[in-house]
Structure formats: C-alpha cells, structure tokens
Amino acid sequence: MLEEQIQKKQPKQQKQQQQSAAVIMDNEPYQNFINTLKSEYTKKTYRKVLRNFLSFLNIKDYDSSKLLDYDIKTVEKHIRDYILDMRSTTGRNLSPATIDCHCAALKHFFDINDVDLR
Numbered sequence: 490m491l492e493e494q495i496q497k498k499q500p501k502q503q504k505q506q507q508q509s510a511a512v513i514m515d516n517e518p519y520q521n522f523i524n525t526l527k528s529e530y531t532k533k534t535y536r537k538v539l540r541n542f543l544s545f546l547n548i549k550d551y552d553s554s555k556l557l558d559y560d561i562k563t564v565e566k567h568i569r570d571y572i573l574d575m576r577s578t579t580g581r582n583l584s585p586a587t588i589d590c591h592c593a594a595l596k597h598f599f600d601i602n603d604v605d606l607r
Contacts, residue, residue: 516554522598538594545571557602565606568595 522539526532543551546567556564575583575591583591599606 516552518557518602519553521601525601534590535594535597538591539598542571542595545574557604561604561606564599564604
C-alpha cells in the first residue's frame with residue numbers, strides 16, 4: 490500500500506516540476522539569462538540555482554521576472570540571506586564551492602538583466 494502511494498506521488502511531483510520549469514522559462518529575463526550560456530551542464534545547473542532561489546524567496550510560480558521588481562538593496566539582502574542559509578548547519582550546510590556556484594548563477598542572472606549588484 491505504501492509503495493502504491495509513493496508511485497502515485499512521483500508522477501504528480503514530476504508534473505509539478507515540469508510545470509514550474511515551463512513557467513520559469515516563459516519570460517524575457519529568464520531567456521536573457523539562459524540563452525547566453527553555452528554549456529548544457531551550466532544551463533542545467535544555473536536553472537536549478539534560479540529555481541532554488543525563487544523557492545527560497547517563496548515566489549511560488551517561479552516567475553523569475555519578479556526578481557527584477559525588487560530594488561537593488563532588497564535583492565542584495567535576499568542574496569545575503571540565501572548565502573547565510575546555504576552556509577547554515579540548520580539550513581543546507583553546502584560547501585563553499587557550491588555556494589560560489591550559486592552566487593555565480595545569480596550574478597549572471599542579474600548582470601544579464603542590467604541589474605548592477607555590489
């Protein structure tokens with residue numbers, strides 16, 4: 490019975506992930522971001538980072554264009570909070586290299602969309 494429940498949840502989760510990926514890809518800021526990357530591996534990694542950041546900010550529909558609605562100080566604060574969460578032992582406790590990768594992806598998103606962060 491438990492196996493049946495797990496099997497029923499998996500297609501639902503996959504469908505939700507596909508829908509969120511479709512929404513995140515369906516706007517100009519995202520297209521600016523992803524189309525300037527050459528490597529498919531980098532695209533996959535950066536896409537995941539952007540989804541994680543949007544989720545961290547509770548942007549449920551994964552609309553990356555909403556990131557550009559914030560003023561620069563707010564964006565910088567959100568990024569600092571995100572970094573602290575990634576470093577936190579109660580958070581995800583990620584390695585410095587992984588955190589650097591996340592920062593590079595976010596910097597690329599904002600740079601390519603003409604947002605100058607410090």
